[in-house]
Structure formats: C-alpha cells, structure tokens
Amino acid sequence: MMSLTGTALLLRQDLRRDRIIVPAWLAVLVLMTYASASATGTLFRSVQERETIAASLNEQPGLLALYGPILNPHSAGELAMSKLTVLYALLSAILYVVLVRRHTRVEEETGRAELAAGTVIARDAPMAAVAVEACAVAAALGLLVCLANIAGGLPVAGSVWFGVSWAGTGLVATGVAAVACQVSASARTCGSIAAALLAGAFAVRAVGDAIDGLGWLSWLSPLGWNTQLRAWSDPRWWVVGLYVALAAGLLALAQMMRSRRDIGAGLISARPGPTAGRISSPEGLTFRLHRTSLALWTAGVALTGLLFGAMAPGFDGLLSGAGGRELVDRLGGTFIAALLPVAAIVTTCFPIAVISSAHQDEVAGRTGFALSTTTSRGRWFAATAALAWGGAAWLLLVTGIALWAGYASAGGVDAKAVVPAALGWVPAVWLVGGLALVGFGLRIGAVGWVFLVLFLATTLVGELLELPTWMVNLSPYSAVPAYPASAWTWTPDLVLTALALSIAGGAWWLFGRRDIS
Amino acid sequence: MSDLSTDACGATRDPVIDVHGLVKTFGHVHALDGLELSVSPGEVHGFLGPNGAGKSTTLRVLLGLMRSDAGSVRLFGSDPWREAPTLHRRLAYVPGDVSLWPNLSGGETVDLLLRMRGIEPAGSRKAELVERFKLDLTTKARAYSRGNRQKVALVAALSSDTDLLVLDEPTSGLDPLMEQVFRECIAEHRARGATALLSSHILSEVERLADRVTIIRDGRTVETGSVASLRLTQHATADTSLEELFLEAYR
Numbered sequence: 205m206m207s208l209t210g211t212a213l214l215l216r217q218d219l220r221r222d223r224i225i226v227p228a229w230l231a232v233l234v235l236m237t238y239a240s241a242s243a244t245g246t247l248f249r250s251v252q253e254r255e256t257i258a259a260s261l262n263e264q265p266g267l268l269a270l271y272g273p274i275l276n277p278h279s280a281g282e283l284a285m286s287k288l289t290v291l292y293a294l295l296s297a298i299l300y301v302v303l304v305r306r307h308t309r310v311e312e313e314t315g316r317a318e319l320a321a322g323t324v325i326a327r328d329a330p331m332a333a334v335a336v337e338a339c340a341v342a343a344a345l346g347l348l349v350c351l352a353n354i355a356g357g358l359p360v361a362g363s364v365w366f367g368v369s370w371a372g373t374g375l376v377a378t379g380v381a382a383v384a385c386q387v388s389a390s391a392r393t394c395g396s397i398a399a400a401l402l403a404g405a406f407a408v409r410a411v412g413d414a415i416d417g418l419g420w421l422s423w424l425s426p427l428g429w430n431t432q433l434r435a436w437s438d439p440r441w442w443v444v445g446l447y448v449a450l451a452a453g454l455l456a457l458a459q460m461m462r463s464r465r466d467i468g469a470g471l472i473s474a475r476p477g478p479t480a481g482r483i484s485s486p487e488g489l490t491f492r493l494h495r496t497s498l499a500l501w502t503a504g505v506a507l508t509g510l511l512f513g514a515m516a517p518g519f520d521g522l523l524s525g526a527g528g529r530e531l532v533d534r535l536g537g538t539f540i541a542a543l544l545p546v547a548a549i550v551t552t553c554f555p556i557a558v559i560s561s562a563h564q565d566e567v568a569g570r571t572g573f574a575l576s577t578t579t580s581r582g583r584w585f586a587a588t589a590a591l592a593w594g595g596a597a598w599l600l601l602v603t604g605i606a607l608w609a610g611y612a613s614a615g616g617v618d619a620k621a622v623v624p625a626a627l628g629w630v631p632a633v634w635l636v637g638g639l640a641l642v643g644f645g646l647r648i649g650a651v652g653w654v655f656l657v658l659f660l661a662t663t664l665v666g667e668l669l670e671l672p673t674w675m676v677n678l679s680p681y682s683a684v685p686a687y688p689a690s691a692w693t694w695t696p697d698l699v700l701t702a703l704a705l706s707i708a709g710g711a712w713w714l715f716g717r718r719d720i721s
Numbered sequence: 722m723s724d725l726s727t728d729a730c731g732a733t734r735d736p737v738i739d740v741h742g743l744v745k746t747f748g749h750v751h752a753l754d755g756l757e758l759s760v761s762p763g764e765v766h767g768f769l770g771p772n773g774a775g776k777s778t779t780l781r782v783l784l785g786l787m788r789s790d791a792g793s794v795r796l797f798g799s800d801p802w803r804e805a806p807t808l809h810r811r812l813a814y815v816p817g818d819v820s821l822w823p824n825l826s827g828g829e830t831v832d833l834l835l836r837m838r839g840i841e842p843a844g845s846r847k848a849e850l851v852e853r854f855k856l857d858l859t860t861k862a863r864a865y866s867r868g869n870r871q872k873v874a875l876v877a878a879l880s881s882d883t884d885l886l887v888l889d890e891p892t893s894g895l896d897p898l899m900e901q902v903f904r905e906c907i908a909e910h911r912a913r914g915a916t917a918l919l920s921s922h923i924l925s926e927v928e929r930l931a932d933r934v935t936i937i938r939d940g941r942t943v944e945t946g947s948v949a950s951l952r953l954t955q956h957a958t959a960d961t962s963l964e965e966l967f968l969e970a971y972r
Contacts, residue, residue: 313823313863389863389864390823390824390863474860474861474863474864475861476826476859476860476861477825477826477827477828477829477858477859477860477861478826478828478829478858478859479826479827479828479858479859480828480829480832480842480858481825481826481828481829481830481831481832481833482832483825483829483832483833483836484832484833484836484837485836485837486837488833489822489833492824492825493822493824565822568820569816569818569819569820570820570821570822572781572784572786572816573814573816573819573820573834573874574837575784575785575786575805576784576786576809576812576813576814576816576887577809577834577837577838578806578807578809578810578837578838578839579806579837580805580806581805717788719781719786719787719788720781720786720787
C-alpha cells in the first residue's frame with residue numbers, strides 16, 4: 205500500500221529548490237545539442253565526405269567504445285549526434301542522480317526527512333515527488349533536444365526519436381538513482397553507487413559496440429539502447445518500452461527496498477569502528493575522509509585507461525603492409541589525444557568534490573571545531589588543497605600509465621608519450637581546482653562545479669559554433685595542446701600552472717582573513 | 722550594567738578573558754553591540770542570554786574564528802584573531818551544535834581532536850572519561866544521537882588538564898545522569914584551579930556551578946557578577962533563584 209499524502213506539496217518544494225540547477229543543466233545540454241546539429245552542415249560539406257567519416261568512425265574500436273557505432277552512414281543526423289547519442293546522454297543522466305539523491309537520501313541524512321515525516325506527509329511522498337519531478341525533467345529535456353535538433357537543421361522524425369532516447373535515458377537514470385539511494389545510510393556512498401552503475405552501463409555497451417561478436421552486450425545496457433533505437437533511420441519504436449519497463453521496475457524495486465527499511469537506515473548496516481584512531485593531523489583527516497573515493501577513482505581511471513588504450517591500436521587488423529604501421533600509430537595517437545581532454549574533464553570532478561566536502565565541513569560547523577585546536581587556518585586550507593591537487597595529478601598519472609600499458613599490450617608502439625601527454629593536462633585541472641578553492645576561500649559552495657560546466661561548454665560548444673578564438677581560449681581545457689597529435693609546447697602548461705598557483709594563493713589569503721561560520 | 726569589582730574571586734589577577742566594547746555586525750545586523758565580559762583565572766563563569774543574544778558569536782570571536790569589528794578582545798592577554806593556534810594550546814572548546822565527521826568512529830574522533838591539540842591520547846584520561854560518560858567509541862559518528870555527539874566533544878575536551886574550557890550549551894542533549902557526571906567534571910576542573918566559560922540555558926546548572934555570571938541581551942551585557950551580588954542589585958531576597966533573577970533582568 206502506498207500512501208502519497210503531501211506529494212504535491214513536496215513536489216512544489218523540490219521544484220523550487222531546483223529552480224537554478226535544472227534550467228542551467230538543461231540549457232547547457234540543449235545548447236550543445238543545437239551546436240552539434242547546426243555545425244554538421246559546415247563540418248562535412250558533401251554527402252560523400254560524410255559517409256567516409258562515418259565509415260572510418262565505425263572502423264575504430266576506440267571511437268566505437270566512446271561514442272557507439274553509426275548504424276546508418278548515409279544519415280546526416282546520426283553523424284551529427286555521434287557524441288550525443290551515448291556519451292552526452294551519460295552527462296544528462298548525472299542530473300537525475302543529483303536530483304533523486306538530494307531529495308531523498310540527503311534529506312534523510314540531514315534529518316530533514318524525519319522532520320517532514322512527523323507532519324502529515326506520507327512515507328512514500330518524498331520518493332514519489334522526486335520521481336514525478338525527474339520524469340517531468342526527462343520529458344522536458346527530450347522535447348528540448350528534439351526542438352534543438354530541428355532548429356539545427358536535422359530531419360524532424362529523427363529529432364523526435366532522438367529526443368525520445370534522451371527522455372528514456374532520464375527515466376532509467378531516475379530508477380537507477382532511486383535504487384542506489386536505498387543502499388547506504390551515507391548520501392555520498394549512494395551517489396558513488398549510482399555513478400558506478402551508470403559507468404558500468406556505459407562500459408558494458410562500450411565493449412559490446414567495439415568488439416565484434418560481443419554486440420549482444422550493447423543490448424544489456426540502457427545506454428546501448430540509445431544507439432539501437434535507430435532514431436535516424438527505421439526506428440525500433442519498441443525500444444521505448446524497454447526504457448519504460450526498466451525504469452518502472454527499478455522504481456518499484458526502490459519502493460520495495462524503502463518500505464522495508466527504517467528512515468535514515470541503509471541496507472548495509474554500519475560496521476563498528478575502532479576505539480582508537482591513528483589520524484593526527486588535518487592532512488591525515490582529509491586523506492582518511494577521501495581515501496575510499498580516491499581508491500575507487502584510481503581503479504576507475506586505470507580500468508578505463510587500459511580498455512581504451514587497448515582499443516586505440518585496434519585499427520591494426522584492417523591494414524597490412526609496411527605503410528600501415530605508421531598510419532595505425534598516427535590514428536592511435538590521435539585517438540589518445542582526443543581521449544585525454546575527456547579524461548581531464550572527468551578527473552576535475554575529484555578535486556572539486558574534495559573542496560566541496562571541505563565547504564560542507566564548514567557549513568556543518570566541523571571546521572570551526574577543528575580550528576579551535578592548535579590547527580592553523582593555513583594548514584587546514586593546505587590539507588584540502590594538497591589532496592585536491594595531488595589527487596588530480598595522481599589520477600592523470602594513472603590514466604597515462606594505464607593508456608600506455610593498454611596501448612602497448614595491444615601492440616601499439618611509441619606509446620611512452622602518452623604519460624607526459626596525460627600529465628600535460630594537470631595544470632588545466634589545477635586551474636579549475638584553484639577556482640573551486642576561491643569559492644572555498646569566500647565560503648560560496650558550487651563555484652568549482654559552475655566553472656567546470658562553463659569551461660566544458662566553452663570548449664565543446666565554442667569550437668562547433670566557431671566562437672572567436674579568444675573566447676574559446678578562456679577555457680583552460682582549450683589551452684592545452686593535443687599532444688601527441690600535435691607538437692609539445694611548454695608555454696601553455698607553464699602559464700596555466702602559474703595562474704593556478706596564484707589563484708590558489710589568493711584563495712588561501714581569503715580563507716585566512718574571513719570569519720569561519 | 723552593574724559594576725561589581727568588589728568580587729573576591731580572582732580580582733587581583735589578570736583576567737583569562739577580557740572583552741571590552743565588542744562589536745560584531747553581519748550585514749545590517751548588530752550581533753554584538755558593545756559587549757563586556759571578564760573571566761578571572763580559576764572561576765567558572767556562566768554566560769547567559771536568550772537565543773540570538775550573541776553568546777555563540779562571542780565564543781567564536783574569543784576563539785579567533787571571527788574577527789571583531791570594534792572593541793578589544795584579550796584571551797590569556799593576547800589577541801585571539803592573531804594568535805589563535807598558539808592560544809588554543811591552553812583551551813578546549815565544546816561547540817553548541819556538535820557536528821562530527823560521519824565516517825569516523827567516536828574513538829577516532831576523540832583521538833584526532835586530542836592530537837590536534839597536541840595531546841597524545843594514550844597519556845590522557847580518555848579511558849576514564851569514556852567510562853564515566855558511558856560512551857560507545859566504536860559507533861560511527863553518523864549513527865550518534867545529539868547527546869552522544871556532545872559526549873564525544875566533552876570526552877575530548879575533558880581528557881586532559883587544560884587551563885580554560887569554552888563550553889557552548891554543553892549539556893543541552895545530555896540525560897540527567899550524564900548532566901550529573903558533567904557537573905562533577907567541571908567541579909574537578911575548578912578544583913584544579915582552572916577556568917571555564919559556560920554558556921547555558923539550564924539556569925539551575927549554572928547556579929550550581931558558576932562563581933559569577935554574565936547576562937547579555939541583544940549583544941550587550943546587562944548584568945555581571947556573582948549570583949549573590951545580582952540579588953543585591955536587583956533588591957531580591959536571599960532565596961531568589963538565578964532563574965528568577967534572569968527573568969527579572971529581561972523585564
């Protein structure tokens with residue numbers, strides 16, 4: 205028996221709390237869709253050129269793993285949406301995880317859910333309210349990207365089905381998040397579980413799309429359905445039923461799990477901890493708080509690096525003869541150069557998360573408590589900054605080594621350059637981390653995330669819309685040269701490092717001068 | 722404001738806490754508006770006022786977490802804003818709303834807080850206090866109730882002999898048995914000749930523990946002195962409780 209008293213009230217409150225994050229996220233996604241749709245006409249002038257590109261995309265396992273195949277090489281729409289069909293759909297999926305988590309598990313963790321449950325709001329209302337909100341957001345996003353595609357000059361029918369695939373992704377992501385938020389009493393763990401499930405869905409279809417004979421794997425992943433829906437030619441309308449059925453099943457499972465547990469409790473019962481601790485310093489504390497997250501990140505980037513590194517030289521089998529080898533390495537190298545910016549942008553989430561958690565410490569009053577000891581403000585700030593920056597450099601190093609190992613194990617040559625190429629992105633990530641530190645220094649949350657999205661949008665959309673170079677170059681992700689595809693230069697990295705250091709220095713100064721709340 | 726310089730308690734020694742004309746504004750709000758507070762060595766000083774009167778803000782300024790806008794603030798004769806880490810060697814603080822790192826166990830938290838004050842837990846009275854406060858150290862902080870979080874902070878603060886305890890409503894989540902333990906601990910602390918600043922709403926507790934009290938209202942000191950001297954200035958009878966005096970000060 206579900207009881208839904210108060211759902212409408214909670215829904216209104218949820219929408220009010222999300223009045224900035226949802227429109228902002230949708231705006232970025234819709235803008236990227238429009239930019240990709242409208243750019244295709246100028247990027248690929250002739251039909252023949254388009255078909256050649258589509259064919260070469262389909263021949264590179266690395267790109268197949270990243271974007272999925274182009275099922276119909278004659279379709280302009282499918283080529284235009286090659287990055288959006290799966291990869292950016294994953295980006296949209298994160299929004300639903302954020303929404304579901306903040307309105308269910310975070311509310312329970314902070315005790316606000318208990319406050320609400322003491323009123324005439326039913327037990328099932330919070331989950332029902334956010335499910336309604338998330339489904340509405342999914343429908344709205346589907347409609348908006350459909351309109352963006354039509355406005356960008358793509359065929360109407362394909363645009364509609366493309367919108368449907370993104371809406372379907374939204375429904376499934378909502379279900380995944382709802383289940384993940386039942387598992388642990390910790391909102392952070394629940395978020396990690398949801399992220400891991402989505403990453404798993406992406407990886408399953410990456411293998412299925414890239415490796416001959418394993419194509420059935422793509423059907424196991426809801427993200428694979430985005431390609432298999434065949435939005436742009438001869439759509440499989442019944443795939444829509446898969447999204448709806450899976451989402452409904454996941455939501456029902458979440459509801460069942462929720463109805464069997466106490467408010468605030470998780471499936472995993474908390475293990476008892478030690479009666480004595482070894483942590484003795486702010487650095488030790490920061491590391492202790494993030495060590496699980498850092499270990500998961502390390503495993504994640506190592507696996508991804510190995511997988512994509514191994515796929516980079518996959519072109520090998522298609523070419524034989526003496527001239528082939530050079531071409532393989534050039535394509536492989538180019539692919540890795542195309543992969544590294546994505547890795548750098550994803551890696552930036554780690555330092556931002558570390559800095560956000562330091563901000564949360566202050567909001568909760570833990571920072572003031574810690575600073576009532578002999579710990580100085582400078583040291584407290586430095587502990588956060590060191591883990592954020594050190595972790596970012598470490599993760600890019602692991603990415604580089606994993607790519608190199610994967611590439612080498614699959615028979616690629618001249619792969620040593622991958623490691624310095626990955627490290628070349630460290631200053632760009634530090635710069636964004638430095639801006640997040642300024643937010644910390646000023647006691648403003650979410651500054652890091654805002655800059656990450658802004659830079660991401662500038663880099664991705666700026667090139668497609670042919671914005672002026674100076675504008676695109678405002679993003680640090682545009683400033684790093686695409687080594688090893690293009691030549692190595694020291695200047696951008698040195699400039700970025702100097703900028704990052706001075707920004708972080710400014711943040712340190714700000715933190716030392718202000719009131720601690 | 723009544724001046725009670727005739728107090729016997731530590732009048733001849735330099736005060737541990739000496740605040741004059743303290744002003745702190747947040748935007749247009751005057752949280753503290755010329756506050757006076759003087760705490761002598763060896764005394765337990767009650768710090769009273771309704772919600773929003775500025776008690777926690779005063780404690781934060783004293784700890785150097787916030788900067789004063791005007792007035793003078795001296796802690797052990799130094800400026801807490803400039804010398805916070807050094808001065809904090811001599812004090813322990815229990816915040817009003819204790820928030821702990823959710824993933825750390827109680828034991829890890831107590832040890833961390835002690836070490837951050839330069840105290841090695843093995844050489845402290847941690848075990849004794851854990852026993853007296855009946856605290857389960859293996860619980861993760863996420864699962865602690867409000868009272869238990871407060872006990873973690875109290876155990877960390879009381880485990881080593883310190884010159885000054887800064888306590889912000891330390892017993893608001895404790896049961897009567899634990900309140901009793903807390904009172905014993907404060908009595909022992911005072912018997913050692915150490916000082917405590919105790920902000921509280923539980924007036925019977927303050928009356929039992931405090932040598933002197935300061936009552937504030939809207940960021941200003943309205944009364945300061947021993948309970949007996951407050952009775953004199955308010956022309957009250959000898960059996961008037963602190964609660965009655967407090968309410969009278971607000972009439």
